[in-house]
Amino acid sequence: MADFQYAKELEHPFFKSPHVATYELDEDSIFVSGLPFWQEQLFYTRGRGEMPWHTDPARACQRMAKQWKNIAQELDASFKLRETPDMAIIRDGVGIYLSMLFWSNRRPVQLDNLEAHMETLEVIPMNLEERLAFVMERPDGYPTFKQLNELVKEQRKLVLKTAY
Numbered sequence: 001m002a003d004f005q006y007a008k009e010l011e012h013p014f015f016k017s018p019h020v021a022t023y024e025l026d027e028d029s030i031f032v033s034g035l036p037f038w039q040e041q042l043f044y045t046r047g048r049g050e051m052p053w054h055t056d057p058a059r060a061c062q063r064m065a066k067q068w069k070n071i072a073q074e075l076d077a078s079f080k081l082r083e084t085p086d087m088a089i090i091r092d093g094v095g096i097y098l099s100m101l102f103w104s105n106r107r108p109v110q111l112d113n114l115e116a117h118m119e120t121l122e123v124i125p126m127n128l129e130e131r132l133a134f135v136m137e138r139p140d141g142y143p144t145f146k147q148l149n150e151l152v153k154e155q156r157k158l159v160l161k162t163a164y
Helices: 038-046 057-080 087-103 114-119 128-137 142-163
Strands: none
Touching: 057 087, 057 142, 087 128, 087 142, 114 128, 128 142
């Protein structure tokens, strides 16, 4: 099996390239556990995929919010047991948020030069840069989990507000 490599637009130190066999993955899935940004990977490398940021971003963000609920439950359970959560789950959670952030702005996620790309987004929560930096600098802490949860909730509200 060849090593998976993210497209250059998706390269970021926080997101390590996973060890997966992409031929086994469903190209229609907008969320693949352990492989954030699956649809962007298809778009950037093969010029195809579902492109949820283009077809129906509000619906795609709703589906991602449901995935976040599952991840939030796993993270919450780890914290209640005073365990350090699995970084793969944390990366999935941050990936879900970034997908919602970019898709609600009708764009695919772009992680290369993330800060510059975020400055061009219009549908964003207050103090996004500082809050996201906090999340990515201290990913395995309980305050980070709470901050990420709030970012997801706020983005969901912004999506609903702009959809109507």
